[in-house]
Amino acid sequence: MSLHKSQSYYLFEIKRFGMTSTTLDELDSLLEEYLSLVDNYQSLQLSLESCLKSAYFNLAKSKIALGPHRLSQKGWDLKQKDSFVQV
Secondary structure (H helix, E strand, C coil): CCCCCCHHHHHHHHHHCCCCHHHHHHHHHHHHHHHHCCCCCCCHHHHHHHHHHHHHHHHHHHHHHHHHCCCHHHCCCCCCCCCCCCC
């Protein structure tokens, strides 16, 4: 079985840097974990995007139902208030 030119080059580099099969297995494991984390990040990003779209549309529906002046920044009470929490 003959190796492709790039495959033989990589085998040469592996030998040159003294990488063992254990080191390569560790690198494979780390790469697998990294790709899993990237996949998880992308799925969470899509979930966040979906939630934000839903919130935006719900706000738009509320503005239509209540009128634009009832749900504006002018209607929010932004004063600092003391909060009292009893435990």
